[in-house]
Amino acid sequence: MTNPRSQSAETAAAEAGSASGHGRLVVAVDGPSGSGKSSVCRAAARRLGAEYLDTGAMYRAATWYCLETGVDFDDESAVAVAVEETPLSLSTDPDHQKVWVGESDVTHAIRESRISEAVSAVATNRQARSVLIAEQRRLIDAAGFVIAEGRDITTVVAPDAQVRVLLTASAEARLARRGAELGGGQSAEALQRQVIERDVRDSAAANFTEAADGVAVLDSSELSFEETVDSLVGRIESVQ
Ligand SMILES: Nc1ncnc2c1ncn2[C@@H]1O[C@H](COP(=O)(O)OP(=O)(O)OP(=O)(O)O)[C@@H](O)[C@H]1O
Numbered sequence: 001m002t003n004p005r006s007q008s009a010e011t012a013a014a015e016a017g018s019a020s021g022h023g024r025l026v027v028a029v030d031g032p033s034g035s036g037k038s039s040v041c042r043a044a045a046r047r048l049g050a051e052y053l054d055t056g057a058m059y060r061a062a063t064w065y066c067l068e069t070g071v072d073f074d075d076e077s078a079v080a081v082a083v084e085e086t087p088l089s090l091s092t093d094p095d096h097q098k099v100w101v102g103e104s105d106v107t108h109a110i111r112e113s114r115i116s117e118a119v120s121a122v123a124t125n126r127q128a129r130s131v132l133i134a135e136q137r138r139l140i141d142a143a144g145f146v147i148a149e150g151r152d153i154t155t156v157v158a159p160d161a162q163v164r165v166l167l168t169a170s171a172e173a174r175l176a177r178r179g180a181e182l183g184g185g186q187s188a189e190a191l192q193r194q195v196i197e198r199d200v201r202d203s204a205a206a207n208f209t210e211a212a213d214g215v216a217v218l219d220s221s222e223l224s225f226e227e228t229v230d231s232l233v234g235r236i237e238s239v240q
Pocket residue numbers: 031032033034035036037038039040056177178180181220223224225226228
């Protein structure tokens with residue numbers, strides 16, 4: 001995987017880590033779709049002056065590249081080669097979340113439904129995963145103080161993180177949140193495909209429904225957004 005902008009992102013990350021006075025601190029958060037990982041982790045990172053790594057954005061950007069280059073998703077080797085080739089870079093600044101593939105700013109495009117519906121083909125490809133996991137570890141190592149979220153951060157990418165949390169919410173809460181986020185125009189079937197069915201497919205590659213040993217569960221079903229952020233921040237502050 002080539003990474004034209006990674007150097008500046010890493011330099012910024014290292015500076016932010018040392019400037020925040022936290023030294024090296026890795027926070028790993030996993031959970032199913034719509035549990036609140038991205039929004040809660042981004043808000044916690046802002047509040048604490050940490051870097052924020054959205055690993056799902058990396059799977060989505062690689063999927064965008066596969067679609068752009070016309071890769072056949074049924075051809076596992078072709079998918080793996082395309083992911084290896086993807087000129088992906090992303091910022092870890094929680095205030096300026098940007099994702100690029102080469103010179104294309106794909107920050108918004110990777111959130112489209114066509115990406116959500118195709119991304120599992122990349123997520124369940126073993127070779128593609130190992131390429132992305134290596135890159136995620138490199139970005140985490142380069143950061144001083146980072147909150148990284150995804151599906152396998154607590155278990156595979158950063159099992160030695162000082163804070164490890166499984167963020168959950170009931171299926172009803174997750175569907176309602178995603179529906180509201182998308183403006184209420186999505187059919188129940190489309191939401192079911194993008195949230196529940198995607199989780200079922202992605203479960204073949206990672207276990208993000210049960211907490212591994214040493215991983216704390218944060219169930220946000222009955223919590224407001226702010227209460228969920230407060231809870232995560234409290235857990236992080238308790239180890240500082
Ligand atoms: N505790 C909460 N209460 C209410 N809404 C929440 C809560 N946590 C998150 N949300 C909202 O739910 C929506 C989905 O959250 P988010 O995108 O962060 O989930 P996610 O776990 O990252 O999903 P995905 O893995 O599919 O990207 C967002 O609109 C977010 O603001």
